Amino acid sequence: MYMHFIMFQMKQKNLKYHGGNVIDPHWDKEIILSLGKLAYEQLETGNLIFYEEDLTECGIDVREASVYSGVCTEVFREEFGLHQGKVYCFVHLIIQECLAAFYRFLSFNDDFNTTKNNQQSIPKNLKRRVKIMPAIHFYQDAVDKALQSENGHLDLFLRFLLGLSLPSNQTVFRGLLKWTGGRSKIDMETVEVNKKTIDYIKEKIRENASSEKCINLFHCLNEMNDPTLVQEIKSYLSSGNVSGAKLSPAHWSALAFVLLTSAEELGVFDLKQFSGSDEALLRLLPVVKASKTALLSVCGVTEEGCASLGSALRSNPSHLRELDLSYNNPGDSGVKLLSTVLENPSCKLETLSLSACGVTEEGCASLASALRSNPSQLRELDLSNNKPGDSGVMQLSALLDDPRCKLATLKLSDWSYRGRIYIFDFSSEVKPLPPERAGPQPEYTNRLRSEAALCCTRGSTLQTGEIKLV
Missing domain, CATH: 3.80.10.10 (Ribonuclease Inhibitor)
Incomplete structure (x- = not known):
């Protein structure tokens, strides 16, 4: 839903400021990557407000920042000190989190496929020097960083990122992705990576004592369409035998997730x-x-x-x-x-x-x-x-x-x-x-x-x- 919103805003900007003329699709990708880089770098440091130099470092023209309709809004704040300067923010934190995840996904996709293409022209004796970060490590690293965050500021970012990994969710921006190999082969590789990521998340649920962190990991499993643990606890609930069952820590966390997401x-x-x-x-x-x-x-x-x-x-x-x-x-x-x-x-x-x-x-x-x-x-x-x-x-x-x-x-x-x-x-x-x-x-x-x-x-x-x- 949020990716549809962002892509819609990009089209609205083209229509409003370029008279509906067809714009080079690479331009849209560059804009999204620039905004995404800003969103990710500021999210990592916990910043919700940023300055002109932050925009410039991410390749964003300050004169155009205020016309990214609906996505980035110019706000004014009086600085205590030597000057009164302009500051910028996204219209909502969730937009910043979504853009940050989209940036990381697109960047990894580009780097992975570019390196993979380049390997085809590298002599065999040199290929071992060129390292490709496996996709499973990319997602595992994102899970670990979110778990290490004390205030949970990367929780929604992680959910967006894992949701973007599903081929069914990539339809709206498939034209922005680089692919190496046939579509069916890529989908099979993605399914395999997602299975390993799901297993890794379940392992972290079993290990993690923080109930709050486990709840977010269950939201991640939900984004990846894996309801197995939740279905198991629902069967206990329907049988009325929860109190008599010997539940594992993962099942207790699943029970909390079920109760919190219940319509009641x-x-x-x-x-x-x-x-x-x-x-x-x-x-x-x-x-x-x-x-x-x-x-x-x-x-x-x-x-x-x-x-x-x-x-x-x-x-x-x-x-x-x-x-x-x-x-x-x-x-x-x-x-x-x-x-x-x-x-x-x-x-x-x-x-x-x-x-x-x-x-x-x-x-x-x-x-x-x-x-x-x-x-x-x-x-x-x-x-x-x-x-x-x-x-x-x-x-x-x-x-x-x-x-x-x-x-x-x-x-x-x-x-x-x-x-x-x-x-x-x-x-x-x-x-x-x-x-x-x-x-x-x-x-x-x-x-x-x-x-x-x-x-x-x-x-x-x-x-x-x-x-x-x-």
């Missing part, structure tokens, strides 16, 4: 439907990020799992609004990792359940500190069936002194105090419970000190939290 909206994601482990959570993190509610209770999530969740919640934007981690084993160390995310303003989490997660005073202190730094999002926090102690209760309830705090419900209980649950509901002005509803009073003086923490001031109004003994 990812509202609630329940990990227990598939498996309960840190490994499953790690592979399905992209699904957690795309969901509004993640139910991860009783899934054996540990500190390692919380570290992975932290990376998901730090993504901006994150769709996740409700996270249930009840009855897992993160401990205070895992809660600390989550707390560093909660204090980030980009985190939009509204409900967090950490019931029976081994949280002590130390973990409560981390949560209180995070919510003081970013008090405007979280509305419900469940810490029941933990051991917050007096210090933990006081630190968390003291958050209500901050007028920015949106925390409406705070659930706390301490197993060391016979499992009594205290629910603080601050969604509206509350009053102390009447004696007939208050139930038996705590027997320990330490508990009385914790109850005193329920009284806090907000502005000039004294509010006393409602205590429910369950």
Whole structure:
């Protein structure tokens, strides 16, 4: 689709600025190669904006840059310093990525076939000195570079490049390609190279621990029309036996890809439907990020799992609004990792359940500190069936002194105090419970000190939290 768009823009330029006269087809190729070289070199360095000297180095006439209708647009920006200069950019990043891939594909095609033609006139004793980069190495190298990119800036470039390798996708620009040998022979060679590239991508999926990278590799397989791994996981899903199946890391990544590309909206994601482990959570993190509610209770999530969740919640934007981690084993160390995310303003989490997660005073202190730094999002926090102690209760309830705090419900209980649950509901002005509803009073003086923490001031109004003994 994007190649059709680019070729259409080239034709529109010819029609508009050359009166519809037939232009040398090599001219179109030179223009595309020049724009593609600019796109690729700037994409490699992460640049979205470039200057006149960048255009000149790529063989682009600065006077013509602004008339590449729809493809390259001249923009103006005031430079801080000695001058105010013109800068240029593509109308959209995806156009830059497509042109960059097209440039690399055309350049390799030209170099490969030119060298191959030249070899025919080279004496046999000298042929070994002339090296032709095999096509499979060309694509493998592109896969490796994309995987090494920390911010994923080459992901779409790789998908475009692999899509261009299919003969069925080359129809629109076949006139720009150099060929050596018959068409049928070339297609057979291309099919063989593509099979090897597909096998290489699958190998990388098995090796790679990054769920984000694996998702892009599945998009690459999709571009190359290879659905085998996806079909295998779909058969597990249709049989309803995913949780009982022993899935490989590649299958877990395939499951994430299937869920993300499903037509159904990812509202609630329940990990227990598939498996309960840190490994499953790690592979399905992209699904957690795309969901509004993640139910991860009783899934054996540990500190390692919380570290992975932290990376998901730090993504901006994150769709996740409700996270249930009840009855897992993160401990205070895992809660600390989550707390560093909660204090980030980009985190939009509204409900967090950490019931029976081994949280002590130390973990409560981390949560209180995070919510003081970013008090405007979280509305419900469940810490029941933990051991917050007096210090933990006081630190968390003291958050209500901050007028920015949106925390409406705070659930706390301490197993060391016979499992009594205290629910603080601050969604509206509350009053102390009447004696007939208050139930038996705590027997320990330490508990009385914790109850005193329920009284806090907000502005000039004294509010006393409602205590429910369950």
